[in-house]
Amino acid sequence: MTQNAHPSRLVGILGGMGPAATADFYRKLIAATPATIDQDHVRVVMWADPTIPSRQDALLSGGQDPTPALEFGADQLERCGAEIVVVPCNTVHPYLDSVFAERPMQFISIITATLTALPDDRSTPVGVLATDAALRAGIYQEALTDAGRTFVLPDSGAQVQLMEAVHQVKSGANPVTVGAHLHGIVDALGAAGATTVIAGCTELSALIETLQQPLSLNVIDPAAELARHTVAAAQRPPESREDVTPPTSTTVGQ
Structure with missing residues (x-):
């Protein structure tokens, strides 16, 4: 086997919301990667914290703010050297701009x-x-x-x-x-x-x-769309920093 001459940018996954959804996203990230050998796959570091306070409770009834736990998780990913960060959860989206606004990591929004x-x-x-x-x-x-x-x-x-x-x-x-x-x-x-x-x-x-x-x-x-965008960004050549459009998406149903 030949080692990949250009390993991917390091992807940080801030997950645990919930654990099964995070595992499902990682599976889709693997499926979205055009790989023929292990070394072709995207490099990933994951912080999966199921104790992050309920986003439902926070948004609906003024429950505990999940921001501090999200900040802590983002800190761990940043310390590990993540260059890109993704959060495979839709409901947490209102909190993420403030969490990642001042960090050097590229944040890819699941909504976008x-x-x-x-x-x-x-x-x-x-x-x-x-x-x-x-x-x-x-x-x-x-x-x-x-x-x-x-x-x-x-x-x-x-x-x-x-x-x-x-x-x-x-x-x-x-x-x-x-x-x-x-x-x-x-x-x-x-x-x-x-x-x-x-x-x-x-x-x-x-x-x-x-x-x-x-x-x-x-x-x-x-989750599948986020995986496609993540792979496209992670496999960007080192000398290139402009936005990358991922391959054409597919839908399920019908």
């Missing part, structure tokens, strides 16, 4: 990565599946509006079912048995005009992959 995968057709709204806290914070709604897109959300009853599925995945339930309600939720978004839906929670990304029947709409997986 996801929006690059939207179809060119702007005539139909984009369906958004996300946690209660992410919806309350307007994470994807604001990003879509800023991008000149319209969106549609699940109704209140469907949102309750969605959150139950997320909690079950976090508690270790078998994803195959958890996703029964997703078809109806997504079908309702389609009835409201959506042809594409963002699976804006990393637990949902993992859950959708286990469904025995594909969903009726095209699904954008933020």
